[in-house]
Amino acid sequence: MSQYVLAHDLGTSGNKATLFDTDGRLIKSTVYSYGLMTGENGEAEQNADDWWKAVCETSRRLTAEIRREDVIAVSFSGQMMGCLCVDREGVPLHNALIWADMRSTRQAALLRERISAERYYAITGHRISASDSITKLMWIRDNLPEVYEKTYKMLNAKDYIIYRLTGKFVTEPSDASSTCLLDLNTLDWSEEILSVSGLDKEKLPQLLSSVAVAGGITKEAAALTGLCEGTPVVCGGGDGCCAAVGTGIVKEGVANCCLGTSSWISFASKTPVCDKDMSVFNFAHIVPGYIMPCGTMQTGGGSLSWAVDTLYGTPAGNEAPSKDAIYRSVAEEVAASPMGAKGLFFLPYLMGERSPRWNDKAKGAFLGLTMGHSRGDMLRAVMEGVGLNLDIILKIFRDSGADISRLILIGGGARNRIWQKILCDVFGIPVLVPNYLEEATSMGAAITAGVGVGAFADFGVIDKFIRIQEENAPDPASHDYYRSRKALFDKAYFATEELFKTI
DSSP states (O other): OOOEEEEEEEOSSEEEEEEEETTSOEEEEEEEEOOOEEOTTSOEEEOHHHHHHHHHHHHHHHHTTSOGGGEEEEEEEEOOSOBEEEOTTOOBSSOEEOTTOOOTHHHHHHHHHHSOHHHHHHHHSSOOOTTSHHHHHHHHHHHOHHHHHHOSEEEOHHHHHHHHHHSOOEEOHHHHHHTTOEETTTTEEOHHHHHHHTOOGGGSOEEOOTTSEEEEOOHHHHHHHSOOTTOEEEOOEEHHHHHHHTTTOSSTTEEEEEESSSEEEEEOBSSOOOOTTOOSEEEEOSSTTOEEEEEEESSSHHHHHHHHHHHHOOOOSTTSOOHHHHHHHHHHHHHHSOTTGGGOEEEOOBTBBOTTTOBTTOOOEEESOOTTOOHHHHHHHHHHHHHHHHHHHHHHHHHTTOOOOEEEEESGGGGOHHHHHHHHHHHTSOEEEESOSSOHHHHHHHHHHHHHTTSSSSGGGHHHHOOEEEEEOOOHHHHHHHHHHHHHHHHHHHHHHHHHHHO
């Protein structure tokens, strides 16, 4: 008789719930969308009850045609770097401030006055930023003192749902490290960071392992979700760390690259990567004993989407070509463009940049554009520009001593075979594409659930879940060519850096 693990991926636009069996087969998935409230001062909020409604509805959908007794565990991946304050009964005291909320710039500036950037980075693995939970909670304290006073615990998205299912106020290392209140070296709340922030330690949830069972589903939650009372709820992890597990980043020697709207490279390491320029950052991994160094650029896949929409136009009407047809044309036109796009460069900084530049004033640009360039050349330049930017991140990891011998590619951009080959030649290592491109995050949460209840011996079970569908081997001559291009790419960025500050 089949047994199942249920994974919920609580993202920015909705919850993607996925049911896997313990043989690694994806049985069914469903999505429940919810809204986002934004404002002119950097606000980005969500109603936590929408998260709960999404989990209840999707759980009922996925278990409608199976015996609910056969669901042996539930777990989560969730959006990170949030801030939701709840009272002793777990009732939200405000809308959740999600990762994209940037109103706490004054609090970030206060931290910079109280602790050096280098010391903060050495403890937390992160730069000081208004995107992190620590500054968001400081903002609550400074601007909504009555909320802060009533706060029993600050929770991230998945931690709130764990409370609704089990009645337990807990978190785990990956989400805790995204708050920047965790000491990455001890995996405990940092007394030093708490001191400089002025935040109260008792307002933080209990720390458990990512694979720990937080508790069983309560009678009330069972009635609302359609799951059995007592079903184990495993803590799970932050979405980036779950995506790493879902691509096999459970041991050293392999990295993953996600070509979503934003794009990143991450890998598993025994120690944090703390480079002198603080270009990359670190999360505690879901896999016990590992850290997940990561470098995220703002618009990787987003740069190509923008370029395609701009150069082809948005399809409209019954006679308009489909998105698939447009991307087939993209592939044909890029294939017709030579390597190097006839000398054309693209700087992929359409929304400023995180890794490796950390410059919110950076802008996108085509450099070297002439009458002799075609649309295909421009699209190739975009793909190459994203690849060259990601390669700077990869080099930082390699220079730290990381032995990265291959890279797993996921996300929507991974479907583009020409882009696969470009990245392979830029990086100079094999680039592999698995059978699942969009399910890696929920798969990571499902595996975490199975490990947590003993259905899987360890995270090596990922080999049952994913298969490599395509493998790209680098061409040495092409890699040498792109290596020379990268020096010019860097020069192009630094030549425009001051200009962009004034535009």
